[in-house]
Amino acid sequence: MKLFNTYLYRIALSLSAIFVCAQFSYGQGSWLELLPGAKKLSYDDKTGKQRLTGFLNFKYQGNVMFCDSAHYKERTGEVWAYGKVQINKADTLNLFCDSMYYNGKTRLAKLWGHVRIRDREYKLTTDSLDYDARSSKAIYRNKGRLENITTNEVLTSVYGYFYPNTEEAFFKGNVVYKSDELKLTTDTLHYNYLVHKVFFYGPTVGTTKDAKFYCDKGWYHVETEEGLLTSHAKIEQIPRVITGDSLYYAPKRKFAEGRGNVQMLDTAQKVQFNAGFFTSDGKTLTDVLTDYPLIRIMKSKDTLFLRADTLVHLRDTLEKTLRIRGGRDVRIFQNKIQGVADSLDYKKTDSIMDLWGNAHFWSYNSELIGDTIRVFIKNDTLIDKAHLYPHAFAANELDSGRYYNQLSGKEIWSYFKNNELVRSDVNGQAKTIFYPEEEEKTDSAVVVKRMGLNRIYSTDLKVYLDSGEVVGITYINQPDGKFYPIDKINPEEQFLKEFKWNPLLRPKTWQELLEPRKVPSEMVEEKKDPGVRNK
Template sequence: MSLLTFTTIYAQRPASGPPLTAGEEKVFLLGADSITINKLPDGTEIRRVVNKVIFRHKGALMYCDLAIHNVASNALEAYGHVKIVQGDTVTVTGDTLFYYGNSRLAKVSGKVVTLKDRKRTVTSNRIEYDMASGVAFYPDRGKTVDAENTLTSKQGYYDTRTKISTYYHDVKLVNKKYTLTTDTLVYNSLTKMADFRSPTKVVSKDGTVIAKNGSYNTETGESVFRTRTTIDNPDYTLTGDSLSFDNLNKKGFAKGNVELVSKNDETILNGDFGQYNGKLGRSKVWGHALTRTVISKDTLFMTADTLYSIEIQGAKALPTKKASKNVIDSDTSDAQKPRQLIGYKNVLLYKKDLQSKCDSLIYNSLDSTITFLKKPIIWSGKYQMEADSIVAQLINQKLRTMYLKAKSFVIAQDTLFNFNQVKGRRITAFFDDSTRLERVFVEGNGESVYFAANEANKPMGMNRVECAKMTLNFKRNQVNRIQFVGQPDGRFIPPQGVKAEDKQLDGFNWRIKEKPTKTDVLAKTNFKPKPPKIVKPIEKPQDKTNQTVKKEVLKTKVKPKLKKL
């Protein structure tokens, strides 16, 4: 008795099948050129259909050249020119199809397998498509392409209904404006939002973003980063514990351990919060704000409630250290944009040759001036200067001239620890190449106290002079010569006649204890410099020959004889 029953049917394709029913449970054969029906002893019917095969299930059509259809398990195997059409939105093509009708899972494989909807195409050599949920999965390397982006990864999911894709391992998203690489990415084709939860790099013509957790709008360039992130471009580097950035308008906001590095003028801003506006060339940092600016092999440290770095619009670019002296006239490709560095409220400044406390401060790199506002006090060496406002002029990045305006007071401590003093409405102080006080010019209600000493540095007495205008010349912190304009009113007091009250002009206040140090500035901002890397010295190889000789010498060394007791 035969175990199988074979029935071969050759039939014309039906002119029309039953009406489409979205809720039908069984896979329905719409047509084929030939059908071979195999019946197993248990009654299971296996159909082999050949040429121009069409199946339908749950409203989806499946095409192939040859198919094996298990009627009982509601599954089929399809080979050759496989195509699935689901509604008018999704089409899947490949070489081989395994379809499980009860779960509606389609496994398509081939040299090139594609899943297309209206706006994107997924390509791989294997795609598993859950027709019930509309989710496609490729377990091997695949690619998703739409009008703006090409996205590749080792594994990926695509939800044809929500248009949300999830990609894993060696993920790369390429757009004409940027390239994004990561290890895990969730991408919404409708909102154009890319969400990542692993180390990610976004590279564009405007710079590079390094992040671990965030969202990126691939259309507008707007982004939100939830962990420590760095944005790096040719002009600056912005880093923060969390960060948002608008690439179109070139605006960034950072929060937590913010660091903004201006590459053109070697300026670093640190703080709790930071803002950057690339179009206007403005940066703002506040909350434990600190700036470090390199000035002629020295670093200017400054803290304030708020720090600003503002590009001076319309000004000619300045040469960088790498550029030649004539770079402004010849080529600005290696030139830096002149900027204003502003400290607002509670300013402390430290530079090796200059320290200050003031309400606000403006450093202008275009003319190398520092303006101190609202009753500032400045120390330079053994000099102390106060006024309602002060302007410091730097030449070759060294302090050369100081302009004190209104209620000006200059104190210079000499080698005998006496205080030479000058006060007036306006004072201009000149410094030599070593930043030592060289000359002081006083205009309006000038008063001075200066101590005289001989060549042996022995005190000779003290002078008190009042004059509308006067010029005092200093040498080694001592008044060497004085010139008056108009009739001076003065007196000389010998050493034995100098009283304590005569030694000080009205308003004298030696505030050396308030002079900020580098440590003071850094401590106020809770900034901790990175410790230098300790490089272990390379050990020289030992001379084995010499060691062998030493061992042989020890072996042959004569031991002393012990005397018997």
């Protein structure tokens, strides 16, 4: 924006240089000096006006002026100029208009009709212009056009105000700025030369070669090329669309920052980022999201939601996701799958998500627990399998919490189909508590009866599930077990010592991820008969 950086200020200074005079007088070094060319000179006693006609050529305050006719009133120090008025200063600055009025005492100037101010680099065009030399203020009120002749920069507006003393300029009403790199439309634009900033107010739209931005208020620094958009701020940089209460962008430093309801949507990857605070570093290709951040991966009907106190997004030079990391209060939600942990590391290129520290995973009525849970993902949102290690445990709720199928071992591999748990393999020191059932058919219905409790220890085992129900178990390598009929269950055998059941930690909806977790991570609810202690 070279136009703002230099030329707006020069326009006001040029007007000041032309219209600076304390008094009118004739003689050597006088303000007004008539040059050869006037056809007629007359004087009116009643009005005190001197009238010059013909092609006029005279000097005032060191400036050469041309016009078809002029009136001069010495007593009040007023000058009227008509017809093809031109003022030239040092052969570099030219002012043109159809007519002009200047009062030497009040130092007010008015220019009408096809007003143009021009030097070798810029040009201002308008219908009329007022200038107050006392306050160095220039105003046009009926549309103006400012253009840089050398760079194709153009600014148009209904109103324009220039203040050289404070080095400011204001433009209002259908303000449009165009250059080879940018088109900007706004209601009001303010330029401050001292701080080299352009401020815009009202609905604003900016378009560049590769982006488009919107806001109701903002600023742009013409030297550092950084800017801030506030109030309904939005940046479209296909395939990314970013919105927020305020968006700051510094392209030279390849840095961006968003505050308040920040949302970044990547339509190509079908990923959406939400946060209260967001930073993006183009040099390290890293995005950091804090203040209840949330990431949505929308590659299937079952959207995958990820949240943590802090989420870090790593991308490649093509803006594609490489990795997502989360720290503290990690929560995951899908319609069929939910999870919590202390930390998260999702390597998208490997389709692997690691959950560390108090890791829990839920599918239907099953809960999987491990110090670490490694989740293998297909197509960004479908769970293929999960690896729980070490100290792995799984529980399956039966009959609304009356009984729990349970598994524990050194490690558990759980397999999923369409995000539903269908099998779990326990490897090493496998232990299980299983409540087998049978169906009894009557004339009117099929009744499912729990047969009892099967407690079996084995080296390894496989559990098969359908719609959250255990439909089969295979024990490997010399199982050691005991069966208790349902009415003779030993309370000491009812729960494995690793047993935990944590329904209060489980996210019920994705909207819960936008709020602080109501239950601390260390809090669990252990369902068991009163007075029974873990072995």
